[in-house]
Amino acid sequence: MIPSNFDYQRAQSVDDALTKLAASGGTGKVIAGGHSLVPMMKLRLHEPTTLIDIARIGELSGIREQDGLIEIGANTVHHDVATSSLLRNNCPIIAETAGMIGDPQVRNRGTLGGSLAHADPAADYPAALLALDAQIQLQGPSGTREVAATDFFQGLFTVDLADNEIITAVRFTPVQVAAYAKLYQRASRFAIVGVAAALVINQGSMLRKPTIRSSRIGLTGAASHALRLTSVEEAVAGQAATAEAMAQAAQGAGAKIDDINADLHASEAYRRAMIQVFTTRALQGALARLPA
């Protein structure tokens, strides 16, 4: 429970962080909130020789709206996302997701960028970012690039992020009709299963009831990494915008995923069953956000 020796450096800017990261020759790691990295270091699952602290780089923090897109800086802590009025008004699912992470201490220190880079298979944000079709902004020695959430999460603790890159921000088009539902692991509060659903609605008319035009559904906790529930997305399309239709569409959710997690807290069979339950809840929760 004590990390091995390391040096500590504080980065002043993104460029400074990248320079320091490069100088560490692959044995350095950036630290933001430290709420995933420090436990890993204490268990000696990570033994970086240099920690480059990016937590105080101002340009990495904050929530902005520009040209119809919302951008959240990588350093933004969960609490700030959860309580942002911009997000609560325009894209409640992301604030809702952040508010369901861990406990107050974790939410006051843990950051969006750290959560994405760490990519715990049970982390909450990935599901929401899949549902929002978010773009993840990266910066490295050779410049910036943008990766779609769908391509970013690749495997167990594995993402499309090079050792010498850092995440700077996440960008997405806000969605009103979207919700996140989560089965809590009772010790850690991570997700045993978490499902985020975002819906595009065909507005109804005097003659026609509203229907679902399309959807994006992100699942976390169930497999080695967050993924889209594409078969449910297909089943939802064209359905009436009703709670019953959502439950119907969620039937068999996740049935095609073959590497479902099993652990002390939930067997494979239970997790499978819970995917359907929480897919239903997320879809119904999204519908409940349909403006009256």
Next chain:
Amino acid sequence: MAESPMLPKMVGQRVKRREDPRLIQGQGTYVDDLKIVGMEHVAFARSDIAHGRIKSVDTSVAEAMDGVTAVFTGAQIAEFVKPVPIITPFPSPDHRAVVVDTVRYVGEPVAVVVATNRYIAKDAADAITVDYEMLPAVVDTEKAMTGQPAQLHKDFENNLSVALLPSGTGVSPDGQTVDDTALDQAFADAEVVVSQRMVNHRLAPSAMEPRGTVAHYEPGHNKMTIWSSNQAPHLLRGAIASMFGMGEDQVRAIAPEVGGGFGAKVQAYAEDYVVAGLSKKLGIALKWTEDRSEAFLATTHGRGIIGYIDIAATNTGKVLGMKLRLIADIGAYNTLFTAAIPTFTTLMANATYDIPAIRTTITEVFTNKTPTDAYRGAGRPEATYFVERGLDMLARKLAMDPAEVRRRNFIQPNQFPYTTQMGAVYDSGDYAAALDLALQNAGWDKLKAERDQAQAEGRLVGIGLSMYVEVCGLGPSAVLPTGGWEHSQVTIERDGRINATTGASPHGQGNETTFGQMLADQFGVPLDHITIHHGDTAIAKQGIGTFGSRSQAVGGAALHLAGGKVRKKMAKFAAALLEAHEDDLVFENGRISVKGAPDSGKSFEEVAAYAYVPVPLPEGLEPGLSEEAFFEPSNNTYPFGCHIALIEIDRDTGEPTLRRLIAVDDAGNLINPLIVEGQIHGGLAQGVGQAMIEEVQYGDDGQPLTSTFMDYAIPRAADLPRFELDNTVTPTPVNPLGAKGVGEAGTLGSTPCVVSAAVDALSQFGVTHIDMMLRPEKLWQIINGGQS
């Protein structure tokens, strides 16, 4: 007098804890905060397998590391640390502080490092490698009883530490003869019998502050000072002295601020002995601080008892007889109280009921797990759980109201003192009064109607009820091998301020406040003129410690007696000054005066000053105002109560939510109801925790599966409803305060009532019992037609 404010009576008031401002502002001093010049640090290398013979230990890499002072293997430690002693009268295998040949649980120490700082010590401990001959891990308790898959200790065949120890009706006091006639008759006469195997699973005590020890041996004085996060420093002093051939005059034990103990910090542990022994051997001060991962493995666990219960009753719900067969998974060794914990379960098997015939047996089994020992309630929650769950099953089988079944079997108020089938003498009680108040506060009939309505709507709502009685205020010396008394010294200083000591060693119980309240009333002085000292054997000269809900009932009584002695003496000094009769004096508002004539008196300070410069010295008096007292209770106390739970289970996920918890507790007279409520809140949280979310689990290979808080859940505030507390007051006659003790009470009734509520919610699926903890998946399986 203008300068003497009227002082309110303190005892019985909701006075805020005087301890809290320093604790919540980070101004407390815990063991790990201590620094001594030249102090070095100890770390333990621990077994990462459950069972195996050590072939070799390689310490060479560790020894070569910069900053490492010394490395010791188990064999080297055994040269100066004898086996860890226990206090129970049961046979016990050799328990080495550091393993010499065979490791028997994951986390058992295999080597020790001393280094100049904690980081180096830890790194060096990690660098020690052990080559093991693997032995099969003994994990399943009932399989272990057949000697399978291995035997842990040479002289303990079938892994039995204690085998079928009988007690109850027809058992002779020496346990040698057992007459089953009455019991057999009860079962022959029964119109209904319920039988169930129940598991009261293992828990990790999880004090906020893990353990820690600093030992400082001073060769010039041949004296040892040991600081330890411990509940009973006087026992620690004796243990260290006898381990190292020293006298109790040569050892000083100090429990500074202790961040929770829950029973797991009563004993002197292997680490205490090793750190002290090494300090003596090396002649330097040493510190060891347990980290959280170590605490899950190396601090004793609680509970871990399987109960087989059979209840024989009539169709009207009158219990005729009961059998309770206990099988305790005690882990790899007997530690201080281990073997005695299940005897508290059998002692309390009568619960609150007049049961004509009871047979209990205890079997204790070694397994390749962390040893078990006392944990909040220590044996009594297990008794309550088995009996109350059993009665709940009886009520269900007879389709009777669970409250009614209890009522029909209660020991009646006019039966006290009541000698149980188990040999306990219950001091006082009015169980129907506690039940009635709880039912009233719960709105029992309305609650049942709400449940029925909810169930009709398809919601899985259930209610559960549990009575409890516990043995507290331990106890006369005849029942406590440590001695059952407490000690206190009360000194009025020359400036009129009061220093008082207690041998009880509070670690969260708030005795600095409650004891201060008592003295404030006894002497008529402000609370902030009084300091209560504890936890240092050089200051609190004698003591036993705080466990078994005894600090107020026994320690408080000793304080009351010592205070009474000083007051008497002070009255004599005042009488001389005032030319009055000592019996006519009152101590009020900072003055001592003749009753009815406050202006005639002298200030408390004036009388105190006179006692220290007594010119003239009244005849027959010695100077000074300092008296001590030992208090030995004539019996244990038996607090009781009734807890009621309302639970709702999510039909889709199986997640249980505790909606209400109604508790009525009777701890006799209350010194400070606010502190009592705090104690009950904590106890309820831990009791609910066991029912719902806490469980120590091991894999088939003996590897612990729940040794971090990421996997071992303890209740958070948000997991709990707003507790609805109330109390009845039935004073005990066994101490002058009438106080019974309350530290553990919350853990007793809450666990069974929560489980019974869950069974109630799911009874429509055909279940009559569900083993804890209430895992959502388990409940979901029941809902979906699987078995529990």
